[in-house]
Amino acid sequence: MFKTRICGIFGINIPIVQGGMVWNSGYELAAAVSEAGALGLIAAGSLSPAELRDQIRRCREVTSRNFGVNLPVFFRHADEAAQIIVEEKVPVVFTSGGSPARFTNEFKHNGIKVAHVCSTPSQAVKCEKAGVDAVVIEGFEAGGHNGRDELTTMVNVPQTVDAVSIPVIAAGGIADGRGMAAALCLGAEGVQVGSRFVASLEASGHPNFKRAVVEAQACDTFLILRRLMPTRVILNEFAGKALEAEQAGTDIEKLSALLGHGREEAGMACGDLREGELEIGQVAGMIKEIKPAAWIVRQMLSECENVLRRF
Amino acid sequence: MFKTRICGIFGINIPIVQGGMVWNSGYELAAAVSEAGALGLIAAGSLSPAELRDQIRRCREVTSRNFGVNLPVFFRHADEAAQIIVEEKVPVVFTSGGSPARFTNEFKHNGIKVAHVCSTPSQAVKCEKAGVDAVVIEGFEAGGHNGRDELTTMVNVPQTVDAVSIPVIAAGGIADGRGMAAALCLGAEGVQVGSRFVASLEASGHPNFKRAVVEAQACDTFLILRRLMPTRVILNEFAGKALEAEQAGTDIEKLSALLGHGREEAGMACGDLREGELEIGQVAGMIKEIKPAAWIVRQMLSECENVLRRF
Numbered sequence: 001m002f003k004t005r006i007c008g009i010f011g012i013n014i015p016i017v018q019g020g021m022v023w024n025s026g027y028e029l030a031a032a033v034s035e036a037g038a039l040g041l042i043a044a045g046s047l048s049p050a051e052l053r054d055q056i057r058r059c060r061e062v063t064s065r066n067f068g069v070n071l072p073v074f075f076r077h078a079d080e081a082a083q084i085i086v087e088e089k090v091p092v093v094f095t096s097g098g099s100p101a102r103f104t105n106e107f108k109h110n111g112i113k114v115a116h117v118c119s120t121p122s123q124a125v126k127c128e129k130a131g132v133d134a135v136v137i138e139g140f141e142a143g144g145h146n147g148r149d150e151l152t153t154m155v156n157v158p159q160t161v162d163a164v165s166i167p168v169i170a171a172g173g174i175a176d177g178r179g180m181a182a183a184l185c186l187g188a189e190g191v192q193v194g195s196r197f198v199a200s201l202e203a204s205g206h207p208n209f210k211r212a213v214v215e216a217q218a219c220d221t222f223l224i225l226r227r228l229m230p231t232r233v234i235l236n237e238f239a240g241k242a243l244e245a246e247q248a249g250t251d252i253e254k255l256s257a258l259l260g261h262g263r264e265e266a267g268m269a270c271g272d273l274r275e276g277e278l279e280i281g282q283v284a285g286m287i288k289e290i291k292p293a294a295w296i297v298r299q300m301l302s303e304c305e306n307v308l309r310r311f
Numbered sequence: 312m313f314k315t316r317i318c319g320i321f322g323i324n325i326p327i328v329q330g331g332m333v334w335n336s337g338y339e340l341a342a343a344v345s346e347a348g349a350l351g352l353i354a355a356g357s358l359s360p361a362e363l364r365d366q367i368r369r370c371r372e373v374t375s376r377n378f379g380v381n382l383p384v385f386f387r388h389a390d391e392a393a394q395i396i397v398e399e400k401v402p403v404v405f406t407s408g409g410s411p412a413r414f415t416n417e418f419k420h421n422g423i424k425v426a427h428v429c430s431t432p433s434q435a436v437k438c439e440k441a442g443v444d445a446v447v448i449e450g451f452e453a454g455g456h457n458g459r460d461e462l463t464t465m466v467n468v469p470q471t472v473d474a475v476s477i478p479v480i481a482a483g484g485i486a487d488g489r490g491m492a493a494a495l496c497l498g499a500e501g502v503q504v505g506s507r508f509v510a511s512l513e514a515s516g517h518p519n520f521k522r523a524v525v526e527a528q529a530c531d532t533f534l535i536l537r538r539l540m541p542t543r544v545i546l547n548e549f550a551g552k553a554l555e556a557e558q559a560g561t562d563i564e565k566l567s568a569l570l571g572h573g574r575e576e577a578g579m580a581c582g583d584l585r586e587g588e589l590e591i592g593q594v595a596g597m598i599k600e601i602k603p604a605a606w607i608v609r610q611m612l613s614e615c616e617n618v619l620r621r622f
Contacts, residue, residue: 001622121529121596140451141463149530152452152463154484154493155593159529162597173465182465182493185618218432218470219460227558247538249560282466285432286473307496308622311312 001305004189005167009113009133010092011066013037014301016180017115017136017169018293019194020070020094021144021279022046023268026204027059029197032293034065040293041094045072046265049080056088066091068113073098086110094192097145100130115169117192119147121159128164135164136192139172143195143281146223146230154186161187175283177303184304193300195281200293208271210290212278218285228255234278238263312616315500316478320424320444321403322377324348325612327491328426328447328480329604330505331381331405332455332590333357334579337515338370340508343604345376351604352405356383357576360391367399377402379424384409397421405503408456411441426480428503430458432470439475446475447503450483454506454592457534457541465497472498486594488614495615504611506592511604519582521601523589529596539566545589549574 006015018025018033020041030040040063042055052069059067069090071081074097082103085093093107096117107114108131116127117136127135137160139153140146153172160168170183171192183191198205199213216234223232224242233239245258267276291299317326329336329344331352341351351374353366363380370378380401382392385408393414396404404418407428418425419442427438428447438446448471450464451457464483471479481494482503494502509516510524527545534543535553544550556569578587602610 139463139465140461141466150451150534151529151593152450152465152484154450154464154490155452155529155597158487158489159596173463176469178469178497179465181496181622184622185492185496186489218462218466223461247560249558282462285470286466308619311492311495311619311622 002184002301006134006169006190009167010039010068012039014297015190016297016300017041017094017190017192018197019171019192020044020068021194021198022264024198024203024205025070027055027062028204029200029202029293030067031059031063032200032202033197033297034063034067036294036297037065038297039092040067041070041092042067043070044077044081044085045070045075046269047081049077049084052081053084053088056084056090068092068094070094070096071103072096073102078103082106085112094136096136100127100132104130104132117171119156120149120151121156121163124160124164124168128166132166134167134169134190135160136169136171138192140223141232141282142172143221143232143284144279146232148226148230150223153183157183157186157188172281173283175281175286177300177305178307179283180300180304181307184308195283196287196296196300197293198280199287199290200296201290202293205268206271208273209268209278212273213280213284213287214290216280216284216287218282221280221282221284225255225259228252228259231277231279232281234280234284236276236278237274238276313495313612317445317480317501320478321350321379323350325608326501327608327611328352328405328501328503329508330482330503331355331379332505332509333575335509335514335516336381338366338373339515340511340513340604341378342370342374343511343513344508344608345378346374347605347608348376349608350403351378352381352403353378354381355388355392355396356381356386357580358392360388360395363392364395364399367395367401379403379405381405381407382414383407384413389414393417396423405447407447411438411443415441415443428482430467431460431462432467432474435471435475435479439477443477445478445480445501446471447480447482449503451534452543452593453483454532454543454595455590457543459537459541464494468494468497468499483592484594486592486597488611488616489618490594491611491615492618495619506594507598507607507611508604509591510598510601511607512601513604516579517582519584520579520589523584524591524595524598525601527591527595527598529593532591532593532595536566536570539563539570542588542590543592545591545595547587547589548585549587
């Protein structure tokens with residue numbers, strides 16, 4: 001029912017992409033999503049080069065279907081990671097967090113399909129010019145690192161669809177079939193879903209973090225560090241301190257010192273719910289149970305079909 | 312095709328509500344929208360009691376269809392305005408910006424249908440308990456006064472639909488039939504559209520303001536005065552000064568002094584594009600032309616039908 005250009009380009013049956021989320025998206029999650037007919041992504045951003053190679057190989061052992069890697073362009077190991085992706089013949093890469101021009105030519109030259117994640121319609125135009133196959137447009141409601149212009153999915157998707165001719169994947173605020181149906185109505189040809197897959201059996205995040213996501217209510221996330229690196233997290237002790245400092249007009253250097261290093265790992269991989277960064281989208285309030293990734297894919301698809309059939 | 316409970320409650324044919332926007336929503340706009348089969352609202356918040364009575368009477372002279380008044384609960388003339396609404400037998404009131412319990416009983420007792428505008432699912436639950444007939448849930452992307460929790464339409468609508476049994480009207484980020492279709496997929500039974508009607512022939516805003524809306528690009532609005540009174544406006548000289556002060560940690564008193572008085576009127580009624588408050592939603596970037604209100608209603612409805620028919 002929902003075969004779009006996204007399916008053809010990435011060689012998948014269901015136009016759902018599982019977001020590549022640091023400390024959460026290992027090969028177990030990516031493989032489970034791809035096995036279910038959608039597109040799973042391994043997050044390179046929290047892996048050493050050796051770990052990335054290992055994760056790609058393990059993924060291939062457990063699924064023969066297409067999967068991909070998410071590569072943050074600003075990542076300190078980005079060059080090595082890109083080389084490994086090419087060597088290991090990963091079929092799909094989603095780049096994010098920097099210029100789409102940085103790696104697109106190299107990947108395309110090696111037969112790899114490329115999407116880039118951006119947060120405004122004009123950035124999407126730059127992605128198209130850089131030669132990507134598709135663009136992910138991510139709204140303010142999304143978890144983790146976020147754009148500075150604070151455009152939401154409702155306004156980003158139609159304006160991006162109007163601005164580019166490549167297919168558009170909607171991200172931010174999509175956790176069930178209603179959100180998927182809404183994104184398709186806005187003109188998206190697929191959805192990238194992050195937060196919902198954090199609370200999956202196969203996600204590699206710490207059980208404490210998964211539990212915090214399931215317990216979070218509608219208003220429990222907030223965008224912090226807006227002048228440094230806007231990041232949506234669950235409000236905990238660290239986030240409270242960061243917000244207080246921001247509101248007091250604390251300068252970037254001091255904010256950077258307050259953030260320090262390793263808070264993403266502390267929060268999401270090690271389960272420090274007080275001092276870690278617990279990156280999740282506003283949809284956390286809609287996520288009530290930890291489920292197998294394949295269940296999430298099937299449920300989202302069938303709910304989307306039911307929603308659209310009503311009209 | 313889209314007859315929902317909203318149509319029955321408010322006595323309209325098309326589940327589109329024109330937002331009651333100060334300095335923009337006079338009787339000419341409200342009447343034109345109601346004549347087109349949707350629900351027009353006169354904004355009480357920028358009218359003296361005598362002006363409100365006059366506007367209601369004029370509206371009734373030019374349309375025999377149902378229309379309503381938007382009444383901000385915190386408005387200094389709120390009590391007098393409520394009395395006039397009852398005396399003039401206005402059939403519908405949308406209250407906003409304060410407790411839904413303040414006026415609901417009085418209006419309901421007088422046979423008036425009531426909706427309240429809120430910005431989180433838990434506020435919507437309070438509205439239902441206060442006895443309103445419907446709730447408007449407004450997202451972060453919306454123009455003008457905004458909630459403090461920054462929830463977007465994509466996440467607000469489904470969570471509100473799950474939390475209440477009264478019908479839900481989606482607001483924020485909806486300027487065309489794609490947005491309307493998306494809102495219906497999320498579970499809304501109607502949409503409240505503000506910004507798109509600012510750029511209508513019948514809106515009472517200054518021509519300079521209408522032109523500024525038409526010329527605005529995707530990233531040209533921002534939420535300012537977050538700690539004082541969060542308000543989404545077009546970025547102009549005043550907004551830039553406000554943002555700078557906020558980022559420097561300026562205290563509430565000084566922000567309040569910077570805001571001063573009369574900036575809404577200066578910007579939207581008098582057309583001061585530099586120093587006025589130009590309240591508009593993120594959808595400003597999607598609005599390209601000033602059109603008759605009836606055209607906007609018809610276009611939105613037919614586009615919504617076409618979008619949903621595709622699936």
